Amino acid sequence: MNGKTILVTGGAGFIGSHLVRLLVNKYPDAHILNLDALTYAGNLANLKDIEDAPNYTFLKGRIEDPEFLKKVFEEYEVDGVIHLAAESHVDRSITDPMAFLRTNIIGTVELLNAAKDAWGDRQDVRFYHVSTDEVYGSLGETGLFTETTAYDPRSPYSASKASSDHFVRAYHHTYGLPVVISNCSNNYGPFQFPEKLIPLFINNIRHERNLPVYGDGKNTRDWLWVGDHADAIDLIFRKGKNGETYNIGGENEWKNIDLIYLVCDQMDAALGREAGSSRNLITFVRDRPGHDRRYAIDAAKLTNELNWRPKLQFPEGLERTIKWYLENSDWLEAVTSGAYLQYYEKQYQQKTS
Ligand code: NAD
Numbered sequence: 001m002n003g004k005t006i007l008v009t010g011g012a013g014f015i016g017s018h019l020v021r022l023l024v025n026k027y028p029d030a031h032i033l034n035l036d037a038l039t040y041a042g043n044l045a046n047l048k049d050i051e052d053a054p055n056y057t058f059l060k061g062r063i064e065d066p067e068f069l070k071k072v073f074e075e076y077e078v079d080g081v082i083h084l085a086a087e088s089h090v091d092r093s094i095t096d097p098m099a100f101l102r103t104n105i106i107g108t109v110e111l112l113n114a115a116k117d118a119w120g121d122r123q124d125v126r127f128y129h130v131s132t133d134e135v136y137g138s139l140g141e142t143g144l145f146t147e148t149t150a151y152d153p154r155s156p157y158s159a160s161k162a163s164s165d166h167f168v169r170a171y172h173h174t175y176g177l178p179v180v181i182s183n184c185s186n187n188y189g190p191f192q193f194p195e196k197l198i199p200l201f202i203n204n205i206r207h208e209r210n211l212p213v214y215g216d217g218k219n220t221r222d223w224l225w226v227g228d229h230a231d232a233i234d235l236i237f238r239k240g241k242n243g244e245t246y247n248i249g250g251e252n253e254w255k256n257i258d259l260i261y262l263v264c265d266q267m268d269a270a271l272g273r274e275a276g277s278s279r280n281l282i283t284f285v286r287d288r289p290g291h292d293r294r295y296a297i298d299a300a301k302l303t304n305e306l307n308w309r310p311k312l313q314f315p316e317g318l319e320r321t322i323k324w325y326l327e328n329s330d331w332l333e334a335v336t337s338g339a340y341l342q343y344y345e346k347q348y349q350q351k352t353s
């Protein structure tokens with residue numbers, strides 16, 4: 001990484017901010033560029049501790065803007081792209097699919113074009129697309145997603161991510177662009193926008209608001225500590241093989257309702273509330289349309305080839321996450337104030353009416 005300039009997109013978001021912090025601290029001789037549009041999900045407060053680092057530069061702009069991207073590649077002589085910028089919330093993709101098409105598909109293709117035009121035939125460069133396990137669809141009671149599982153996206157979000165994965169592979173096969181892709185399971189940890197299950201429920205419990213459980217609460221997700229994902233991205237970016245895909249997962253499957261009970265019980269303990277009081281806030285609401293039943297990842301390829309394993313286990317990771325949100329209630333209040341709260345309450349009413 002010495003002397004290299006790495007362009008991270010979406011670095012002001014949840015996973016991106018953990019990755020940018022890791023790269024800035026771990027590689028003082030690399031220049032880390034963070035390109036982000038600062039949508040509702042992007043927040044420079046996530047990177048306060050490294051904003052003055054000499055090897056870090058923030059660039060505000062959109063990945064769908066080819067002129068802006070061209071300037072960035074010309075001005076900074078980029079050697080590698082780690083692409084995370086995306087619309088990332090499944091529920092929002094159901095109400096506004098076009099936003100997902102614009103950012104996740106068109107934005108990714110514009111970024112591929114900018115990299116291809118700037119790099120020509122260079123092979124000492126790399127375009128890394130950070131993707132999701134949701135491209136594989138939904139599992140039954142058993143089985144795991146592997147890298148060869150057929151794509152079967154079922155929400156506008158996962159369809160847009162599947163499409164962008166296909167474009168990344170197409171640019172490798174057609175133009176020889178050196179690329180790598182990873183597909184990861186559900187992340188959790190500090191700085192996640194509180195529309196996603198774990199931080200939403202932590203915040204709702206703080207305010208003694210209802211906890212909206214979709215459907216029967218038995219949908220299953222495989223949860224991974226965000227720091228473990230950032231480590232995997234760093235490793236795959238440096239050591240992964242061109243044209244390859246790597247699955248990343250936590251070996252940590254939870255039915256939503258069991259996870260929610262754990263969040264409730266840990267929150268009661270952390271807040272000094274009577275045991276069981278948060279569970280009383282649980283409210284079963286209308287199911288998410290097309291709600292995928294189960295995701296679970298086989299990450300054996302990443303373990304066998306690059307020696308990666310998740311380090312931080314549940315329930316310790318969840319305890320750390322809860323502690324962080326309670327100690328950073330200013331952050332929570334800032335990102336959920338004003339327009340967001342109104343948006344959330346409207347969505348909640350629709351799920352219960
Ligand atoms: P996030 O929503 O927290 O952050 C997305 C970031 O992208 C924000 O900073 C936002 O401002 C920026 N952005 C959005 N549209 C943009 C645009 N048009 N141009 C430039 N920047 C833009 O997302 P996240 O949860 O950190 O996810 C990051 C990436 O990882 C996404 O590509 C997502 O699909 C993927 N992923 C997420 C998870 C997860 O559990 N959160 C799991 C697997 C893969």
Ligand code: DAU
Binds near residue numbers: 198
């Ligand atoms: O699997 C990786 C994906 O994980 C990422 O690609 C996405 O960017 C990320 O948002 C996440 O998607 P999910 O839809 O799995 O995450 P979410 O936190 O929205 O929901 C987790 C589960 O909890 C899911 O089964 C839906 C359920 N849920 C969610 C919310 C927000 C509820 O029951 N109630 C809720 O209010």
